[in-house]
Amino acid sequence: MKNASLYNKAKEVLQNNWRAGFSIPCAKLYPFQWFWDSGLIAIGFAHFDMQKAEQEIKTLLDAQWGNGFIPHIIFHTESDTYFPGPDFHRSDLHPQSSKKYRSTGMTQPPVTGFVLEEIYRISKDKEATLKFIEDLIDKVYFNHDYFYRHRDPENEGLVYIYHNWESGTDNSPIWDDIWDTMNPPEYTFERRDTTHVDASERPSKREYDHYLYIIDIAKEHNYSDEKIAELSPFLIQDPLFNAMLIKSNESLLTLYELIGNNEAKISQLKQWQEKAINAFNKKLYDEDLGAYVHYDLRNKRPLRFLSSSSFAPLFANIPGKERADNMIKVMMNKFGKESQYLCASFDPDSERFNPKKYWRGPVWINLNWMLFDGLNRYGYTDIAERVKSDSIEIIDKNGFYEYFDSRKEVHKAGNAGYGGNNFSWSAALLIDLLEKN
Ligand code: GLC
Secondary structure (H helix, E strand, O other): OOOHHHHHHHHHHHHHHEOOOOEOOEOOOEOOEEHHHHHHHHHHHHOOOHHHHHHHHHHHHHOOOOOOOOOOEEEOOOOOOOOOOHHHHOHHHOOOOOOOOEEOOOOOOOOHHHHHHHHHHHOOOHHHHHHHHHHHHHHHHHHHHHHHHHOOOOOOOOOOEOOHHHHOOOOOHHHHHHHOOOOOOOOOOOOOHHHHOOHHHOOOHHHHHHHHHHHHHHHHOOOOHHHHHHHOOOOEEOHHHHHHHHHHHHHHHHHHHHHOOOHHHHHHHHHHHHHHHHHHHHHOEEOOOOEEOEEEOOOOEEEOOOEHHHHHHHOOOOOOHHHHHHHHHHHHHHHOOOOEOOOEOEOOOOOOOOOOOHHHOOEOHHHHHHHHHHHHHOOOHHHHHHHHHHHHHHHHHHOOOOEEOOEHHHHOOOOOEEOOOOOHHHHHHHHHHHHOO
């Protein structure tokens, strides 16, 4: 295989980040288990250690709450390298939270459904893998049921997130408009992230005040979904998050069909799916921008910005062919210039673009991995190949970083990888991309 040494380095990253039954995203900066990291990491493991891939998912689902909710961080161990930890989040306030694990009281993009299908696709022993899936697929279904029961107050088929950390795109410039509507207190706390990573690559102190304040409001109401829907200053329908749910619905449908004897769930999934895709196409598509945008449910307005989340619906087969053609044109005009690696996390032409700062511009491998698949799905194999070779190139030049500068010119010296190094999903998804020859 081409790139054998890169492949082996990626395996090493995953092996080193493996703990007792789960993986950390990266040492020091993220010392626990994160929801969507965990799913994406399992895809990498599935190529060379199926047992670990399965264990990763089992551990994640073991932390599910009595109402079907799955938390964004599961604090398996005590660690003083991370803030805010379990004592701040206080998941125990929710009456149905896990008694076994401490966690946060917020969630993350629901990738587990499509991860199970990916693991099945990769598996060389389909029968054994289907048995594994059969044993836990109902937990994933129950998680989707939670979303539709508790996160869709207007019964539209689109679910909300109540915190920017739920989006996975923590400090995206999209949220700037929400911060403008809030005036949180100044918190006194000791940041830990900036002791591991240069502060210029991380969110600011004032941004953190907003993040903590939203959690405090949720805690005041014991993480009640109904109260959060009523009161949280942050209430967003996010195209990335909803695309993940839709993609996972589709995978659950496929897997239940394979397993057989699940007619009621299949029919419910089809209903969710039809409603969700319709609403998504009606409400989240912005004709003028030519791509999907976020909707601010609290302030009843679309947040009209292009980001890598705008194109994630390609991965979930949401746009029709004509719309997809248009979106890809827009993407190539703005994000696909020769001077840029695909795909910046935020509109490179915007004043808010910052190619070094976390989700305000840099390239992330997980979004690229989705884009690669989405572009192929709509027949754009050449652009998909560019996304893949860009991803391989930036990792090869810099290492398995968390995120990368989108400007080609700054990559000459090999120090344009930012955030944590030896980052798990960069390694896991590189393995998957290399296998997709
Ligand atoms: C950061 C990212 C988030 C990720 C987490 C752990 O918070 O924004 O998407 O899940 O780190 O890697």
